[in-house]
Structure formats: structure tokens, C-alpha cells
Amino acid sequence: MFARTRKHRLILHIDFNSYFATVEQQANPRLRGKPVGVIGGPARNALACEVGGDRVKRTVLGAASVEAKRFGVKTGMQVWEARKLCPKIILVPGDSDKYLETTKRFLNILKDYSPYLEAFSIDECFLEILRLPSVAQDDNFTQAIEIALVIKRRIKQEIGEVVTCSIGISYNKLMAKLAGSLQKPDGLVVIPNQEEAINVLDSIELDEICGIGPRIKKRLNNLGIFSFSALRQVPLESLLASFKSYGQVLYNMARGIDCSKVVPFYEKEEIKSVGHRHTIDHDTDDLVEIKQILLKLTELIARRLRGKKLAGKTVHCWYRLALNPRCQYVSTSEVGLRCGLEGEFVGQGMQTTILYTNDGLDIFQAAWRIFHSLWNHEKIRMIGVSISNLKPTLPQNLSLLPETKKEETIIKSIDAINNKYGEFTLQRGILLTS
Ligand SMILES: [Mg+2]
Structure with a gap:
């Protein structure tokens, strides 16, 4: 019998x-072996086409080829900086559909080796290999290495020579990801046990592990902690006092411990729409009050979309009138309609399509337009908003303009505050799953 035991796991990153x-070099042989920078996000192709224009100079690189990286060019760098380091850099507009298509293809290859496949980002995933409990642990790692080599070969054959991956193999997700980061490009590194994990941890910087960003690093440094071996000296209680529940994560991290599960895509709920509604405890026709509620609802929806790395484009807004014992709430897709049946509420709803977004203000503006086009100054009791037609967002570094960056920073801090202080006192609305 195969087992997916907690104790001895076998995970590939x-x-x-x-x-x-x-992916661009794979698609266009003329780009191969040359320094390439990818610019422009999904909604910004128009901008990306202005290569050479003034605006492009202020654009940020979404990705750089290995050849460009040799000149010191890095992802997230401004185009003018990249050009200074590497004048021959070829700028290519990003094409999210092409990347998603390639991702779909490599996930299809990987699922042949285990049903426990978790897509972590557009170019990263975890694969938990089922192991034979009767086989010695060393043999299991030999088997995992064989699988990794087959995967690499199949990617070359079925996706292309140019697209390469680094594979890390270990006994948990954190260490597998760390192993994968040690050798690039086309690497294959195994961290077989905790002893080896601690050796590796003691040879790297704090922020070389997934889970310690610049801010956490700075806070650790402020406490006089500059290495994992120093982190291991700190008692759990002190870490909990300084970092709350994240203290436990840091404590485990320094010891190579991580219990998080590989969550396969079919165990993750596929989200079709994200929505919230709010029932007001009185009847109201106060536009300021309604606007406030709608702003909160749409901000909440946007935050959940961002938390799930999704953007949507169909906004649906509906409301219910003050209790009227003879009517019924009806929501329609294209036009607002109302009709009545006994003992129910009356209400209206309508949907509209906007550009893909996970920004609360965009969603609010669409919902507010819908509300205004339907509302007849009657008193209302409930209002709701939802967004559907969802798609995954690309990594942040692919959205480019400095202004956009600033906006994203602001959005991120709002999310952090909301996450800390809890959700508004709103009734949780529908979350439709397939
Ligand atoms: Mg990568």
C-alpha cells in the first residue's frame, strides 16, 4: 500500500x-541566447507596445532572461536602469495568456507522477510523491530523484529546450522550496533530513527562505538575530511575544520544521464569484449611508479577491426594498426587473462588465452606477455586491508603472490593517463554489 504519511514525506518543489x-525565448528562436526583458502586464499591453517611447523608460521589468541577469539586470528593475547595465537588452511585451497556457502544460506533465500537486504560483508548484512505508527512506529519495530527472526530460521534450526548471526535494514543503532555490538554473538539490536542513540553514542568510521578507528580517536583526543558528537560541516564548503566532513559524523554520500540507487543486474550492451583502437594521433611503455600506462591501470583496490572487470583471449589485409583504426579490442578469409574490421582498439587481480588477474602488464605481440606474429613492433594507468571471492575477512584479506600484503598496497596507483588525461587522455573503 502506498501511504502519504505525515512522518516521512517526500516533496518536490x-x-x-x-x-x-x-517562455518568450521558447516561442521566438531569435530571442534565444540573448538578453531579454519582459515588460507590460495583461491589461497594459497598449503601454508595452510603446517600446522605445518615454513611458517605457519608467516601466519596470517583469522578468529578465538568464543572459540579461548576467549583466546584473534584475526583475523589478526600471527599464532605464536595465538599459544602462545592458544596452542590448531586448524588451518584449508580456503575454499572460501564453504563460498561463505553458503553466497548464507543465502541470499536466506533473500530475502523471502524483495526485498531490499544488500550484503555488504561475511558475512554481509542489508535488508530494507517494512513498512505500516498507522501503528505507534513502531509497525513497533515490526514487524521487529519478522522478525529478524524468520530469526535467519531459519538460524539455514536451515544452521546449529553453524552458528549464530547478527542482528541490525534501521532507517538507519549506525545505523542498529552499532546496530548489539553491541551484539555478536547471538545478536539482536534495535536503534528505533535518540534520542536513540545519546545515543548509546555517549556510544561508535569513531572508533566503520563503517566509522571511525584508520586514521580518529587519525585526529579527533589531533583536540581534542575524542567522538561523542565532534564531534557534531564542526561546519560543520570546518569539511569540515579539511576533505573535508567527513566532511559532519562525521557531519551526530555524529547525527545518514545516507541517503544511500539499493542497491539490481538486481539494481547493474553485471560486466562481466573491460577494457580500449587508442587511441594514432599519429601512433607509439615506444615500450617504447606502454609499458607505457599498464602499465597505466592495472593499471587502476586493480584499478577498487579492487574498486569493484573483481578479474579476462582472460586477453584480442588488438590493431589497423595505419589507413589503406582497413582493419578491428578483435579480436578473442584463436588466433590472422587479416582480412581486406574496409574503416576500421586492428588490432589483443588475450586472455590468468592467476591466479585470481586484481594486475596491473599481468595483464600487461599477456597483454605484448599477445602484443609481435602478434605485427610485425607495427605502431599502438590504444591499449586496458580487463579482464573477474571475481569473488568477499574475505576480505583482508584472504590473509595471511606478504609479501602479504605489497603488499596490497602498492596497497592500490597507489589506494588512483589515486583516489585523478583523472584518467589518458585516454579514458574510455568498461564496459560490462549483
Ligand atoms: Mg521561478
């Missing part, structure tokens, strides 16, 4: 190297 750039 597969991470594609310079993903967007190599």
Missing part, C-alpha cells in the same frame, strides 16, 4: 527559471 523570459 518545481520552480521554472526566468519563466516569462524563457
Whole structure:
């Protein structure tokens, strides 16, 4: 019998190297072996087409090819900086459909080796290999290495020579991801046990592990902690006092411990729409009050979309009038309608299509337009908003303009505050799953 035991796990982390750039090089042989920078996000192709224009100079690189990286060019760098380091850099507009299509293809290859496949980002995933409990642990790692080599070969054959991946193999997700980051490009590294994990941890910087960003690193440094070996000296209680529940994560991290599960896509709910509604405890026709509620609802929806790395484009807004014992709530897709049946509420709803977004203000504006086009100044009792037609967002570094960056920073801090202080006192609305 195969078992997916908690005690001895076997996890592969597969991470594609310079993903967007190599996918472009794969698609266009003339780009191969040359320094390439990918610019422009999904909604910004128009901008990306202005290569050479003034605006492009202020654009940020979404990805750089291995050849460009040799000149010191990095993802997230401004185009003028990249050009200074590497004047021959070829700028290519990003094409999210192409990357998603390639991702779909490599996930299809990987699922042949285990049903426990978790897509972590557009170019990264975890694969938990089922192991034979009767086989010695060393043999299991030999088997995992064989699988990794087959995966690499199949990617070359079925996706292309240019697209390469680094594979890390270990006994948990955290260490597999760390192993995968140690050798790039086209790497294959095994961290077989906790002893080896601690050796590796003691040879890297704090922020080289997934889960310690610049801010956590700075806070650790402020406490006099500059290495994992120093982190291991700190008692759990002190870490909990300084970092709350994240203290436990840091405590485990320094010891190579991570219990998180590989969550396969079919165990993750597929979200069709995200929505909230709010029932007011009185009847109201106060436009300021309604606007406030709608702003909160749409901000909440946007935050949940961002938390799930999704953007949507169909906004649906509906409301219910003050209790009227003879009517019924009806929502329609194209036009607002109302009709009545006994003992129910009356209400209206309508949907509209906007550009893909996960910004609360965009969603609010669409919902507010709908509300205004339907509302007849009657008193209302409930209002709701939802967004559907969802798609995954690309990594942040692919959205480009400095202004956009600033906006994203602001959005991120709002999310952080909301996450900390809890949700508004709103009734949780529908979350439709397939
Ligand atoms: Mg990658």
C-alpha cells in the first residue's frame, strides 16, 4: 500500500527559471541566447507596445532572461536602469495568456507522477510523491530523484529546450522550496533530513527562505538575530511575544520544521464569484449611508479577491426594498426587473462588465452606477455586491508603472490593517463554489 504519511514525506518543489523570459525565448528562436526583458502586464499591453517611447523608460521589468541577469539586470528593475547595465537588452511585451497556457502544460506533465500537486504560483508548484512505508527512506529519495530527472526530460521534450526548471526535494514543503532555490538554473538539490536542513540553514542568510521578507528580517536583526543558528537560541516564548503566532513559524523554520500540507487543486474550492451583502437594521433611503455600506462591501470583496490572487470583471449589485409583504426579490442578469409574490421582498439587481480588477474602488464605481440606474429613492433594507468571471492575477512584479506600484503598496497596507483588525461587522455573503 502506498501511504502519504505525515512522518516521512517526500516533496518536490518545481520552480521554472526566468519563466516569462524563457517562455518568450521558447516561442521566438531569435530571442534565444540573448538578453531579454519582459515588460507590460495583461491589461497594459497598449503601454508595452510603446517600446522605445518615454513611458517605457519608467516601466519596470517583469522578468529578465538568464543572459540579461548576467549583466546584473534584475526583475523589478526600471527599464532605464536595465538599459544602462545592458544596452542590448531586448524588451518584449508580456503575454499572460501564453504563460498561463505553458503553466497548464507543465502541470499536466506533473500530475502523471502524483495526485498531490499544488500550484503555488504561475511558475512554481509542489508535488508530494507517494512513498512505500516498507522501503528505507534513502531509497525513497533515490526514487524521487529519478522522478525529478524524468520530469526535467519531459519538460524539455514536451515544452521546449529553453524552458528549464530547478527542482528541490525534501521532507517538507519549506525545505523542498529552499532546496530548489539553491541551484539555478536547471538545478536539482536534495535536503534528505533535518540534520542536513540545519546545515543548509546555517549556510544561508535569513531572508533566503520563503517566509522571511525584508520586514521580518529587519525585526529579527533589531533583536540581534542575524542567522538561523542565532534564531534557534531564542526561546519560543520570546518569539511569540515579539511576533505573535508567527513566532511559532519562525521557531519551526530555524529547525527545518514545516507541517503544511500539499493542497491539490481538486481539494481547493474553485471560486466562481466573491460577494457580500449587508442587511441594514432599519429601512433607509439615506444615500450617504447606502454609499458607505457599498464602499465597505466592495472593499471587502476586493480584499478577498487579492487574498486569493484573483481578479474579476462582472460586477453584480442588488438590493431589497423595505419589507413589503406582497413582493419578491428578483435579480436578473442584463436588466433590472422587479416582480412581486406574496409574503416576500421586492428588490432589483443588475450586472455590468468592467476591466479585470481586484481594486475596491473599481468595483464600487461599477456597483454605484448599477445602484443609481435602478434605485427610485425607495427605502431599502438590504444591499449586496458580487463579482464573477474571475481569473488568477499574475505576480505583482508584472504590473509595471511606478504609479501602479504605489497603488499596490497602498492596497497592500490597507489589506494588512483589515486583516489585523478583523472584518467589518458585516454579514458574510455568498461564496459560490462549483
Ligand atoms: Mg521561478
